[in-house]
Amino acid sequence: MTQPDADDSCPTGSANPEQRALVDGQLRPGEHLLWVGHSDPQRMFVDADRYLIPFSAFFLVIVTSFLLAAARSHANPAVLVRLSALVLVGLYMGVGRFLVKRHRKRTDVYAVTTERALVTNGRRTRETDAHRPDWYVDRTAEHVTVQWDDVSDLDTLFWGGSAAAQQYANTGLDGLPGARENFAMYDVTDGDGLVAALRHTSGR
Numbered sequence: 001m002t003q004p005d006a007d008d009s010c011p012t013g014s015a016n017p018e019q020r021a022l023v024d025g026q027l028r029p030g031e032h033l034l035w036v037g038h039s040d041p042q043r044m045f046v047d048a049d050r051y052l053i054p055f056s057a058f059f060l061v062i063v064t065s066f067l068l069a070a071a072r073s074h075a076n077p078a079v080l081v082r083l084s085a086l087v088l089v090g091l092y093m094g095v096g097r098f099l100v101k102r103h104r105k106r107t108d109v110y111a112v113t114t115e116r117a118l119v120t121n122g123r124r125t126r127e128t129d130a131h132r133p134d135w136y137v138d139r140t141a142e143h144v145t146v147q148w149d150d151v152s153d154l155d156t157l158f159w160g161g162s163a164a165a166q167q168y169a170n171t172g173l174d175g176l177p178g179a180r181e182n183f184a185m186y187d188v189t190d191g192d193g194l195v196a197a198l199r200h201t202s203g204r
Contacts, residue, residue, distance in 0.1 A: 035193050039108065100172045110185040112194065130202065
């Protein structure tokens with residue numbers, strides 16, 4: 001893939017003109033857009049949901065039962081507050097995280113430029129050096145996910161370090177305050193275009 005002489009020659013992947021314009025506004029002087037796309041909003045479930053969904057349902061039933069029992073017995077208000085907070089946690093794990101994930105998929109735009117790989121929604125932009133070679137690809141029949149290795153250093157700190165940090169990736173529970181995660185572009189339909197742009201910038 002050769003470097004484009006102008007942004008107008010950039011393949012737009014699965015992006016629409018509004019998404020392309022959103023990324024154009026993030027470009028720096030001399031930086032060219034190689035690819036732009038987004039996560040497929042129809043793909044909502046990942047492997048981790050096989051245990052997260054039943055666990056969140058079980059957790060919600062248990063804490064709701066405790067809350068109702070505590071309310072009937074006129075328990076200390078502090079106990080009721082704590083149990084209510086746990087019910088909210090259960091609701092987020094079971095339902096709220098999917099709403100967050102759907103919102104991200106509909107608002108986040110992925111892009112690869114001659115200098116950066118970035119994810120932006122117009123208000124917040126995350127980025128990494130597009131020349132990094134430490135990215136890897138996870139393919140399915142219709143989608144490609146690309147992640148950069150940002151958490152492998154955790155393997156030297158505790159058993160299962162990077163795996164533990166990544167178990168909530170792309171679930172709606174990722175990105176919580178204080179959580180470590182790989183920079184990633186999830187569930188892209190134009191995977192060939194994305195990988196070609198990254199191979200161009202990283203030299204792989």
